[in-house]
Amino acid sequence: MSSATDVHPTKPSLSSNDSAVLQALFDAESAPSSAVKIDSALPSLPDISSQELESLRNRERELIRRLQSPNPPRGTVESTIMEFDNLIKEYPQYPSAYMNRAQALRMLFDLDDEDALFIPENADIASRIFSDLGQAVTLATPRSPADPVSPLQARILADAHTHRGYILLKAAKVRQGGSDGGPDRLRGLEKDRLEEMASRDFFLGGRYGNRIAQQLAVQTNPYAKMCGAIVKEAMRKEIEGV
Template sequence: MIPSEPLLSPNDAHVLSTLFNPESPPSTTVKVDPSLPPLPHLTTDELSALQSATRAAIAPLAVPQPAKPAIAAAIAALTALITAHPTYAPAYTNRAQAARLAIDDAQLFAPAHAAELEAILADLARAVELATPLPSGSAVSPAQANLLATAHAHRAYLYLRGSKAAAAAVSGSGLLETGPVGLRGLSRERLEEMASMEFEAAGRFGDRLAREMAVRTNPYAKMCGAIVRGALREEQEG
């Protein structure tokens, strides 16, 4: 007997389902346990004091267009916090966000900002390293989940900007020619794939918008989507 519907692999079925309903839960999510300590490496008393110091450092940035001196002061305060408490992960994500405020998005991958962007990515990597549970896949606290979602989504955005910079390469090579040394030479497709993986990671920690972006930037999902749209178009025209 010939099946009335095409047989799809579990992965194909999941991708197609997500394409039509990107808000659907991802196939694997990290368990969030409110009973866990907010952040590893820190006692409750330490965390409370560090949170107060962080709020004071970034408060001047809570305006539509913070001035460059205010950004520099916030970065300096967060750097001092990191020096004194190197395992406090939120200081790294906040410093990365503050540093990015000092650079126009369109100029992120300009040669003049390569060192700053390298430092931003290093801060995000350190935050992820400090906050990721061991073993991988273990439950996390709500604070951990929020921090990891933020760090992964920020890194995804930077990779996505990198893919656009590669596409606009002056030489027409389609490779990233500027920016951090570790990313130079990567293709637009590879950077977009890296962005998709980071969005997916952010989605696993509860970022709903990142889940949708993971599908939109996933090369395999794009291919499936193109096939489905083509089939639907043929069906309508036929």
């Protein structure tokens, strides 16, 4: 295992794009964008001492090991989430714990059902996942976009933004089908607005090193999509001799 932020749940049966997004959450080979200043001399996390961090990461690794079998029992997943709850109560400023709890909560769903996150009975868990990802982003983000980040900060931000972008993109697809399920904070938002939010998260996930997020940022960018539509229409007219 490459870092304490790596979790390997059962491989989901999703569309090719959705599978790529979920796979990207656990991509240990991602490299940050050249636009991001990575400074290995910085403290790994600004509010956690190096001694505390070593202890926390050891605790995290032990919890993650419980989830790395192909099909961990639901009871194991639930008890691990409770341990993450305790860890967060002790260290509420530790972003990686929120990131990993969100991934553990995701494992409560039937991963073979790509819309499981958005059925009404899963609304509370979906809201917890979305909230945890937001908290991980808040705690790991530097005060200014120009400020350098540590390698660990970059990894957490890449994972959290990409995972949140995935949820937003799925919410947009579900909204197109007429459903308003999913995290409470997304209720009532229109499909186009959700896609814009997903595009921004994919942009930031890519900026901090997730290659799949970089690609999806382009695909979901409303201006790029508009330009693509214009080009397609111009080509159609040219072919038809209009």
